[in-house]
Amino acid sequence: MSKGERTRATILDEALAMTSTDGLTGLTIGTLAERLGMSKSGLFAHFGSKEMLQAAVLGRAAELYADTVVRPAMALPRGLPRVLGLFENWIAWTLAPVLPGGCPIQAASIEFDDRPGPLRDMIIRHQEDLRHLVTGAVKRAVDEGHLRADLDVEQFAFEGISLCFGFTQTYRLLKDPRAEAWVRTAINQLIERSRPVGA
Template sequence: MSPRKSAAAALETRDAIVARAVAVASTDGLEGLTIGRLAGDLSMSKAGVIGHFGSKERLQLAALEEAVGIFTRTVWEPVASRPAGRERLLAICDAWVAHLESGVFPGGCFLAAAAAEFDGREGPVRDGVVAALGRWRAVIERDVRAAVAAGELPADSDPAQVWFEWNAFAMGLNQALQLHGDASAPDRARRAMRRAIGVPG
């Protein structure tokens, strides 16, 4: 096998491991990732799995990075070209709810689960979750400020409050879908998120 084909095969194997790790972690948690489980699922040796990452923690971080990338591609990228402000906020609202409703991850919202799993811990994985949510918070708050500057939202609108409420609604929606199978929850979440920025549901 040529070096180029060997490198491509290694990358393909790594991508397969990460994809499976994301699926497993979405239902069993990032701590539920085990080298033995992934090796068995992918018909690989444990050494073959760990050789791509070096440690369980680095595997967890790779799964988190991929999950964040999926969220970005399905929620942010389709609306990123919209004008900043209320129009894009409404588009984000719809895309975020649709992402949760469509079951992109088998265990529901990956970030919601990871946030609950690591909120009382320390270390690089927790830091990665905090950083990912922080970037998303910055997106929401930026568009709230743009909407205020354009006169689309009241001057006293608080970007941090909008983020707090939207994040809470998204986590509540995830729980309603995953734990209770509540088919009415997506519409409730959309209405709640719209009301948080003064738009009738």
């Protein structure tokens, strides 16, 4: 790994932390350079434009999410364990966030939902991928016989994802400790009522 690639990675780590608290728009090249002890122009040269820096941050956030939430869950046995693992890792990621300010992609989703452009396209793609991932895992749980054959898998995914969103909101802003129990209960009930009738 060349020196350039190394500093680029260092920059992105700090940028990711900054984005998680200040948002993609609040991420500023001057402040970022100052935190890293380097010059604005030196940092700038790594990305060519602010938008490309933001895009790189978004990409790295997606990587981090995949490493922390998705991949460990995908390593579990297919079917219900994998579905459970997905939600469980998501809750854990919110509870003890790797990033100080919560998931930057979720924040960016709201920040950019009315600002067309390549950044919003990236965000949309990530959220769609996540939805497909959850839906696919649920579908496989149906195929394995862990969940009802007539289950509406997309309805299930919508409810599960909404609960995780709601949990993030409640936990991060209101700091209500009961939120964790609420989301776990809700997820469990969602699964229980989706089980095969005869089981």
